[in-house]
Amino acid sequence: MxxxxxxxxxxxxxxxxxxxxxxxxxxxxxxxxxxxxxxxxxxxxxxxxxxxxxxxxxxxxxxxxxxxxxxxxxxxxxxVPEASDYAVTVLECQYPAKFTTLHHSTILGSMVHHGLDRSVFGDIITQDGRWQLAVSAPLTDFIAMNVTQIGKTKVQWQAVSAADILRVHVPFRDLVTVVSAIRVDAIVAAGFNLARSQVKELVSSGDIQINWLSERRGDAQLVPGDMVSVRGHGRVQLVDILGITAKDRWRVALKVLVK
Structure with a gap:
């Protein structure tokens, strides 16, 4: 190091x-x-x-x-920071909701297609057909003028007030369990109650990401704070390593979000 x-x-x-x-x-x-x-x-x-x-x-x-x-x-x-100190604007997507359906992946793809790095915009969330996006405030005008279509759907973007920002509960559940090793295959198996053979197939298929980066090694070591995304299953975060049991296994605290 x-x-x-x-x-x-x-x-x-x-x-x-x-x-x-x-x-x-x-x-x-x-x-x-x-x-x-x-x-x-x-x-x-x-x-x-x-x-x-x-x-x-x-x-x-x-x-x-x-x-x-x-x-x-x-x-x-x-x-002592105020909300304005973070220079974050929440935009809502205006689109013909009665005639079309938007998806997280297509909104994300449209942003990237227009040259926006992932670090300049935040969460994309939805509720009851409404879609909102958090962006770095200086990019508000750029998005309004340039991201006018998502897929085949014409869209417009409008900044929303604090009172109109969506508040969506993400149902992570806490899980304290024991694993044989602090590695991605063991944590995924424990988090989603999967057999090691199932996890091995997910790894080899490229269906696992660590911190939003693809990971094809089942023995990749994890550290507290790591978020593992598993296509078709959800996410599991290693929150803390709580110690070693008498049988030399690791006791860990996880947060699990099942799709």
Whole structure:
């Protein structure tokens, strides 16, 4: 592990760690808040680690209550953030709901097709046919002017007030269980009550992601904060490693979201 690297950080995460460390040190050195782009839950764990080392507080906001993707503020102790400090705007998609159906994947695809990096917009949520998207505030006009079609459907985007933001409950359940190893195949098998043979097939088929990146190694090691997405089943997050049992198995705390 290179100098300055932190325990539990994968080599692929080191560039992000370096960027976050620079921002945290800037917040500390200049005694002012510094804002990141949208970070997923694992990236926010890294931000918390960096913030603790730099001696700054870490705040997050993604526009929605309990948002998965959030912008993070590294800030001195004196700073109490307001919603406007995160520069997040929630847009609602206006479309002919009586005649067409939108999907998360097509909305996401439209954003990426228009050159928007995943870090500049947050959660896409729906309720009763309504669709809302959290975006970095400076991109509001760009999206309104350029993302005018999703698939074959003409759309418009309108900023919504705090009172009109959707509040969707994501039904994660807590699970404390015992596994033979802190690796992706064991955690997936425990989280969804699957046989190892089923998990092996999901891995080989490319149906598993760790922190939104494809993973084809069943023996990939996990660390607290990792989110594992399993196509057709849902998500399982390793929340904490609680210790080793008398039979040398690992007791873990998970959060599980079943589709």
């Amino acid at each position: 290179q100098a300055g690297a932190m325990h539990g950080v994968r080599p692929a995460e080191q560039p992000l760690i370096d960027r976050l460390r620079e921002m945290a040190n800037q917040a500390d050195g200049e005694y002012r808040p510094v804002l990141t782009s949208f970070l997923n839950p694992r990236q926010r764990v890294l931000a918390e680690m960096v913030g603790a080392k730099a001696g700054v507080t870490v705040h997050g906001n993604g526009g929605f209550t309990n948002a998965e993707m959030q912008r993070v503020l590294f800030a001195p102790d004196y700073f």
